[in-house]
Amino acid sequence: MATTNTQDRINQAAWSSRSGRKGFAVASGWTDSGEAAALAWVTQQVQHQPVLDVGVGGGRTVALLTAVSDDYTAVDYTPELVAICRHNHPGIRVQQMDARDMSAFPDESFALVVFSYNGIDAVDYPGRRAILREFSRVLKPGGLVLFSAHNLDGPSYREKPLHLLRMPELSVNPISTCIDVARVAYSLTMGTLNYVRYSPLNREFDGYAIRVCAAHEFGIVIMYTDMDTQCRQLDEVGLHTEAVFGSSAGKRLQKGDDLTNDSWFHFVARKIPIQ
Secondary structure, three states: OOOOOHHHHHHHHHHHOHHHHHHHHHOOOOOOHHHHHHHHHHHHHHOOOOEEEEOOOOOOOHHHHHOOOOOEEEEEOOHHHHHHHHHHOOOOEEEEOOOOOOOOOOOOOEEEEEEOOOHHHHOOHHHHHHHHHHHHHHEEEEEEEEEEEEEOOOOOOOOOHHHHOOOOOOOOOHHHHHHHHHHHHHHHHHHHHHHHHHHHHOEEEOOEEEEEEOHHHHOEEEEEEOHHHHHHHHHHOOEEEEEEEEOOOOOEOOOOOOOOOOOEEEEEEEEOOOO
């Protein structure tokens, strides 16, 4: 069983908080056009075959992936979110499980593994490598993995608390205006406190960075990487990158493209069959 560390404790506290549970409970549809394009790219190759949905949260991806296959299994490592997903989607197979240790699943069990919402970024570097090894292990030869990861060169990197300062629309109702202003003030205050508290964990190394992120009022600490570094790490575990889609316009990315507008990438990689 994977062990927890400071990054785990910070992030799981955000996922299981009242606001986190509320957000995950109502999330639906695509995160962006890149996710839609990436799943469309893999669907014809894995349709009606076993699918594993890692980090399912409150169940945003259940409808998207059961449309690909009714042989569907979901896991998440936060018990509160597993409970929400089971409530939202009765009859769906949902287990509490850490992606760093999916030994409950036999080798070569799935044709497609999906880890959306940049969930792989929520763990540290050794945890990330462990997750990718588990993906390779549970995939059938020739199977596909689809996951998203934050872009080290993208616009969300180095965001500061002032990012949260969005003036509310003026209303003829003074009570509504006061409530909106109070919400902005609360978000900015909490974001500043969290930013100061978690920024000492920030560091950059070997094509990666760990940094406090603006989501959840700067309440999570995540990993960023660049496209080439992530592709090399996939190769190390026997997963060959076949396509990468950007979050901003949903187009398939190529070497030499301007990547500074994409906050994250959607990687599609194939398990290389042993010759």
